Amino acid sequence: MTTVTITPISTFRTDDPYPFCPGCGHGPILDRLNEAMIKLDLDPAKVVIVSDIGCSGLSDQYFITSAFHGLHGRSITYATGIKLADPDLDVVVIMGDGGTGIGGTHLISAARRNIGITVIVMNNLNFGMTGGQHSTTTPEGGITSTTPLGNLEHPLDICATVGVNGAGYVYRGSSFDHDLADRIAAGMRKPGFALLDVWDLCTAYYVRSNKFTRAGMEDSMRSWGMEPGLLYDREVTEYATGYRAAHEAIVGTPTLSARPIPVEFESTLDHPMSLVVAGSAGGKIRSASRLIALGAIRSGLWAAQRDDYPVTVKSGHSVSELWLAPEEMPLTAVTRPDVLAIISADGHGKAGPYLSAMTANDLVLTIPEYADLDTEAQVVVIDPKSAERRIPKTSMGLVYLAAALAMTGPYPLDALRVAAAAGSFSEVNLEAVETGIALV
Amino acid sequence: MTTNIQAPRREYVDGATAIVRGAIDAGCTFFAGYPITPASGILMAMMRELPKVGGVAMQGEDEIASIGMCLGATMTGERSMTATSGPGISLYSENIGVAVMGEVPLVIVDVQRLGPATGGATTAAQGDVQFVRWGTAGGYPVIVLAPSSVPESYSLTVKAFELAERFRCPVFVLTDKEITMTLSAVDVDHYPTVDVPARVEKDKGVPYSWEPADAVEPMRHYGYGDAFRFTGSTHDEGGYITKNPAKVGALNEHLVAKIEDHRDEIEMVDTDLEAGAGTLILSYGVTAGSARAAVRRLRSGGVAVSGAVVQSLWPIPETALGSAFDGIGRIVVPELNMGLYRREIDRIAGDREVVGVNRIDGRLITVDEIMEAVR
Numbered sequence: 001m002t003t004v005t006i007t008p009i010s011t012f013r014t015d016d017p018y019p020f021c022p023g024c025g026h027g028p029i030l031d032r033l034n035e036a037m038i039k040l041d042l043d044p045a046k047v048v049i050v051s052d053i054g055c056s057g058l059s060d061q062y063f064i065t066s067a068f069h070g071l072h073g074r075s076i077t078y079a080t081g082i083k084l085a086d087p088d089l090d091v092v093v094i095m096g097d098g099g100t101g102i103g104g105t106h107l108i109s110a111a112r113r114n115i116g117i118t119v120i121v122m123n124n125l126n127f128g129m130t131g132g133q134h135s136t137t138t139p140e141g142g143i144t145s146t147t148p149l150g151n152l153e154h155p156l157d158i159c160a161t162v163g164v165n166g167a168g169y170v171y172r173g174s175s176f177d178h179d180l181a182d183r184i185a186a187g188m189r190k191p192g193f194a195l196l197d198v199w200d201l202c203t204a205y206y207v208r209s210n211k212f213t214r215a216g217m218e219d220s221m222r223s224w225g226m227e228p229g230l231l232y233d234r235e236v237t238e239y240a241t242g243y244r245a246a247h248e249a250i251v252g253t254p255t256l257s258a259r260p261i262p263v264e265f266e267s268t269l270d271h272p273m274s275l276v277v278a279g280s281a282g283g284k285i286r287s288a289s290r291l292i293a294l295g296a297i298r299s300g301l302w303a304a305q306r307d308d309y310p311v312t313v314k315s316g317h318s319v320s321e322l323w324l325a326p327e328e329m330p331l332t333a334v335t336r337p338d339v340l341a342i343i344s345a346d347g348h349g350k351a352g353p354y355l356s357a358m359t360a361n362d363l364v365l366t367i368p369e370y371a372d373l374d375t376e377a378q379v380v381v382i383d384p385k386s387a388e389r390r391i392p393k394t395s396m397g398l399v400y401l402a403a404a405l406a407m408t409g410p411y412p413l414d415a416l417r418v419a420a421a422a423g424s425f426s427e428v429n430l431e432a433v434e435t436g437i438a439l440v
Numbered sequence: 441m442t443t444n445i446q447a448p449r450r451e452y453v454d455g456a457t458a459i460v461r462g463a464i465d466a467g468c469t470f471f472a473g474y475p476i477t478p479a480s481g482i483l484m485a486m487m488r489e490l491p492k493v494g495g496v497a498m499q500g501e502d503e504i505a506s507i508g509m510c511l512g513a514t515m516t517g518e519r520s521m522t523a524t525s526g527p528g529i530s531l532y533s534e535n536i537g538v539a540v541m542g543e544v545p546l547v548i549v550d551v552q553r554l555g556p557a558t559g560g561a562t563t564a565a566q567g568d569v570q571f572v573r574w575g576t577a578g579g580y581p582v583i584v585l586a587p588s589s590v591p592e593s594y595s596l597t598v599k600a601f602e603l604a605e606r607f608r609c610p611v612f613v614l615t616d617k618e619i620t621m622t623l624s625a626v627d628v629d630h631y632p633t634v635d636v637p638a639r640v641e642k643d644k645g646v647p648y649s650w651e652p653a654d655a656v657e658p659m660r661h662y663g664y665g666d667a668f669r670f671t672g673s674t675h676d677e678g679g680y681i682t683k684n685p686a687k688v689g690a691l692n693e694h695l696v697a698k699i700e701d702h703r704d705e706i707e708m709v710d711t712d713l714e715a716g717a718g719t720l721i722l723s724y725g726v727t728a729g730s731a732r733a734a735v736r737r738l739r740s741g742g743v744a745v746s747g748a749v750v751q752s753l754w755p756i757p758e759t760a761l762g763s764a765f766d767g768i769g770r771i772v773v774p775e776l777n778m779g780l781y782r783r784e785i786d787r788i789a790g791d792r793e794v795v796g797v798n799r800i801d802g803r804l805i806t807v808d809e810i811m812e813a814v815r
Contacts, residue, residue, distance in 0.1 A: 045667045050512075060669070061680060066662050068515060069671035069681075070508070071534050077505040081512025081520075084496045085470060086663045089516070106508075109501035240496075247491035255492045256461050256485070258628040260449035290452065290623060297450050297625050304624040311477060311561045331589065331622060331729035333804035 012037045012044055012063050019058055023207075025175030025200020026122050030059055033092065033120065035181035037065075040090075040188060047090045050079040050117075052103075055128045056096035073103025076110045079117045087240040090188060093119040098127050100158050101136035107195075111162035114192035116238040120184065121158055121195065122175075124202035125212075132205030139220060143209040155224065158197045163232040168192030170232035172221070175200035176214055183230070192236035264418065267299040267411040272325035275404060276337040276354055277397050278347030282314035288397035289320035291429060292405065294419035296324045299411035304331055308350075317346040320397075324410050339408060340377070341400035342366040363407065365400050380407075387435050395432035402436025413437060449628045455593040455620040456481035459549060459613065460489060462597030463521050466636045468547070469495040470518035472506040474528060477561040478617040479551035482523040503531035507548075511535060514544050515670055517661035519601060519639070523549035526568050527558060529575055536610055537576035538672040540695060543648065543656075545604035545611075545639075547597070548572075552616040552725075554802055563802040564618045566725055566776040572612045573754045580692075581699040583706055584612040584754035587619055588728035591630045596708075596751060598634045603706060605639055607698055608656050614753060616776075618726045618804065646677040650694030654701040699755060707757035711764050712747040714739065719814050720768045722761075722785060724750040727774045727805055734810040745814055756784050768792060772813045774805045 012034050018027040037047065047065035051057045053072035060067035070078050075093045083091045100107055100121060110117065126144050127133040134144040136156040143150060163170045169190040171183050175198060187194030199217055201207050221228050275292065279285045286307045293303035302325045310316040321334040336357040341364075342348050348370055358364065358377035366373060371381045382403060384391045391399050398420075405416060413433075420429040459482055463471070471486040473479070483499065490497040496513070500506030503524055510520035524532065529550050539546045552568045554560035572584050583603050587593040593615060600611040640658040643665025649657045660668040669679030674691060676682045699706070712735060713720075723731035728749040735747040748764045750757060765771070771789055773782040774797035786794045797813045799805050 045665065046663060047667075048662050064667060066667040067669045067671075067679070068512065068662075069669070069673060069679075070511070070538055071672060074504060074508045074535070077500070077508025078512035078515075080498075080505070081470070081472070081509035081514075082516045082662055083512075084498065084509065085513040085516035085518045089663050105501050106505055109505065243496060250492050251494050253492050255464055255489045256457060258451050258453070258461075258626075258631065260451055260628050263447040263450075293452055293623065293625070297452055300448060302450070302625045303452065304622060306618060306622045309562060328625075328627075330732040331618065331624065331726065332733050332807055333730070335806050335808070 008041045009038065009044065012065055014062050014064055016062055018062060020055060021204045023201060023203035025124065026055060026059070028175045029120065029122055029180070029198050029200060030062065032180040033184055036184035036188060039181065039185050042090055046088065047092065048082055049092050049094060050075045050082070051094045052099055054096045054098050054130070056094050056122045059094045073099040073101070074106065075099065076103060076106040076117070076119065080110060080115045083115055083117055084240045084243065087116065087238070087244070091117040092188065093117055095119065095121055097121060097123045097125060097135045097137040100156060104136070107158070107162060108165050111165040111167035111193050111195070113239040114166060114168055114236045116191055116193070116240060118184070118187045118194040119196070121197045123158070123197055123199045124206060125199070126202055126206045128202050128204055132202070132209065139224065142206070144205070157226055159195070159226070159231050162193070162195050166236070167195055167232055168234055168236040169194035171195070171230050172197045172226060172228045174198060174217060174228070191238040191241070261294060261297045263298060263300050265299040265412045265415040267296070267301050267326070269301060269324060269326050269410040272323055272329055273408070273410050274334040274337045275322045275324070275339045275341070275401065276319065276334055277341045277343065277401055278317070278319045278351045279397050280344040280346040281309050281312060281316050281318040282394070283318060283344065283397055284394045285318040285320050285397040288401050289322050291398060291419050291423065292322060292401050292416065293324070294423070295416035296411055298415040298419055301326060301411060302328050306331065306333065317350045319347065319350050337362065339363045339365070339404045341404055342370055343396045343400050363404070365404055382439050387439055389435065391432070391435060395428060395435070398429060398432040399436040399439065402433045403440050406437045406440040450625045451628055452623055452625055453590055454481070454623050455587065455590050455615060456485060458590045458593035459523070459597045459615070459620070460485040462594040463547065463601070464489060464493055465634050466598040466601035467519050468521050468601065469493070470510060470513040470520040471495070471522065472498040472500045472509040473523050474500050474503045474506050476525045476528050478553055478621055479523045479525050479528070479549065481620065482549060482551070503528040504535065507532045507535040510546055511538055511542070511544050514546055515662060517664060519545070521547040521549065523551065525551050525553045526555045526571070529568060529571060533576050536582070537578060539610040540576065540578070540580050540582065541672050542670050543608035545608055547600045547604055547611055547613060549613045549615065551620045552614065554800070560802055562617060564616050564726055564776060564804060565800070566616060566727065567780070568614060569753060569777065569780045572614055580695045581755060582610050582612060583607065583699065583752070584614050585708070585751055586614045586725045586753050587751070588725055588749055589619070590624050590626045592751065593619060595632050598636060602636050605636065606656070606705065607702070608659065609699065614725065616726050647679050648675070648677045650690050653690070653694045653697040656698050703755050703757070704759065706752050706755060707760045708751035709757050709760040709764065710749040710751060711760070713764060714744050714746050717744040717746040718768060719770045719772060720746040720748055720764060721772045721774070721810060721814065722748045722750065723774050724753060724781065727776060730805050730807045730810055731774055733807045734814065737807060738811060738814060743814070753781065756788065758788055761788060765789065765792065770795065772797060772810065774798070774810050776800065776805065
């Protein structure tokens with residue numbers, strides 16, 4: 001019998017000394033991270049340290065784990081992608097207080113999602129690498145290179161922000177905390193989002209400009225209402241795991257695939273034909289146009305529709321340009337429609353260029369309000385009130401298009417009936433089709 | 441007696457659906473995006489469809505988060521895509537650079553709308569043709585493909601994944617509101633059968649190398665084999681930040697050479713050349729519709745004319761276009777911008793006359809307008 005002894009890794013550090021200034025707290029914080037990983041007996045190949053820019057962004061190079069060194073303030077986004085792709089990885093983000101400003105929205109969103117990453121903020125109350133400028137966490141009154149007369153902004157309470165937004169584990173402390181390694185380890189073991197706001201001294205800038213000391217820092221935390229300690233520790237569902245659980249039932253179900261539409265009718269159309277329906281958004285204009293196209297495809301034709309509408313959803317115009325053709329044709333705009341249906345004031349407002357291009361062989365169907373259109377085309381007024389039943393606004397487009405088909409006959413009306421019967425809202429649509437045909 | 445005539449097999453579908461299908465068929469397993477007209481259809485379809493194949497689709501808190509998640513996921517072994525419009529590309533800009541520098545395969549769909557700024561959200565345009573090429577700091581090459589129909593939206597999305605893997609770089613699918621949202625009848629047998637090869641990966645060793653300069657190193661991914669480093673900063677083969685001029689030069693020359701030296705693998709132009717034609721209509725994307733129609737109509741009227749639809753916009757397919765330019769004296773370039781690609785054509789056209797047909801009012805260029813420019 002062979003016994004294999006696995007020796008736990010004695011360090012996750014490389015042999016290189018840190019590049020930080022004398023007295024800077026970043027080195028001690030990274031040492032505590034190293035101790036935490038040793039305590040947790042992690043496999044360095046299963047740990048990814050994600051960092052960004054600034055002094056904190058130098059950190060990942062001093063570990064033997066995997067690393068992703070990205071853009072300022074975006075480390076949480078990369079870490080989220082990594083964790084979503086492989087929930088078994090231990091993902092640690094090391095960022096500075098600068099990153100909590102430029103990437104503040106990612107901080108909040110990661111907390112809300114409870115994505116299972118551990119964020120260590122090395123919070124030294126200013127930008128170190130770029131010359132001691134103020135950051136989101138610079139205290140009010142704090143002197144920095146960009147607040148020479150004292151900072152006028154209130155400092156961001158990082159812990160409160162992520163805490164009230166659902167984070168699983170939130171701790172505030174400093175680089176001097178003797179139990180910081182345990183706190184980091186607890187954060188890493190926490191399913192869900194963990195954040196440690198670890199204050200430290202920037203000996204190059206903030207300490208010098210503000211006569212700031214360890215004691216001063218600890219007093220300040222309390223005087224500003226930012227209590228140290230474990231602030232949140234709650235049961236949460238880790239997002240990547242939760243995502244998989246929520247979608248488990250649909251894994252393996254069929255995804256989008258091409259389903260050919262049966263061809264059961266014949267068309268005698270021997271040239272491309274264009275129909276334009278000009279109406280109002282919310283009037284199911286595009287759906288009506290689509291049904292006409294589906295009827296054409298059931299008759300062996302080609303079809304395409306180009307829709308135009310404003311950014312609003314159920315207000316403003318909706319214009320659909322529809323091509324029916326015996327041969328496949330490239331996508332082009334309709335400039336002179338063979339048939340134009342104007343069914344609302346919004347539609348009328350968009351009809352001008354079509355109307356002026358149309359000639360005597362073309363056909364306009366319109367509601368009584370626009371009986372006096374200025375166009376060379378034949379104008380046929382259809383009064384919706386002459387229908388046997390009241391036509392709902394959402395059926396007007398289909399009623400007028402069905403009427404247009406009945407008058408011009410590009411393909412059998414039964415093909416439209418079958419298309420309407422095969423789709424959703426079949427009852428309403430079939431009624432609209434029959435109403436349109438009867439109005440001619 | 442039997443007949444060989446088969447009923448056509450057609451569906452009625454939009455470009456967004458074709459892009460989503462293309463992505464899934466190309467092995468896409470990760471998507472993140474942020475809602476924006478006219479690209480939201482792709483986001484919604486991916487959120488619905490990708491989990492069905494065991495993938496993950498996310499709506500990010502913004503565009504920056506969305507592309508960031510894609511970068512993290514790709515470096516963890518996924519095949520990723522994101523989709524947006526011009527305003528979103530603006531926000532992607534810095535991370536596009538990370539994808540270039542870190543050599544991350546990533547497909548970025550830009551559904552163009554009319555700019556600048558919020559511009560016209562539901563209005564077709566082709567104003568991003570230079571923007572996607574030069575959209576990040578440094579000026580390094582990217583690959584840009586431009587579909588002009590629903591079937592091409594499918595096939596070029598697949599091709600984008602293939603090229604992203606082959607060259608370890610971001611590849612854009614540059615489309616627009618009309619190609620993405622217009623419903624068209626499509627012969628279902630017109631879609632190519634695709635098979636994007638599995639990613640070439642290794643489980644140990646340095647994540648990068650540039651010896652020779654155009655060689656693309658197999659990828660590493662987190663959790664597979666040994667630990668490794670990734671950085672968006674100038675780095676050596678091991679992913680360690682460096683300022684050593686020899687290393688810096690070698691890395692940056694590699695980022696250029698791996699694409700520029702392999703243009704032949706990227707060039708795609710759909711040419712429709714006619715013997716004796718003195719004019720070539722050169723188009724791409726949505727404008728290709730009217731351009732193709734103009735070629736047909738001119739020919740049916742007895743005018744000899746050639747057509748070329750550029751599918752690989754960047755790098756400029758100079759070899760394929762060079763052959764298409766043979767015997768041509770006049771090149772007509774219709775675009776929904778003020779001549780952004782025409783300037784590139786001008787550069788490679790020699791003494792030929794290069795004429796633009798341009799619109800920036802939201803309307804499509806008509807067949808007649810192109811025909812007028814040919815005469």
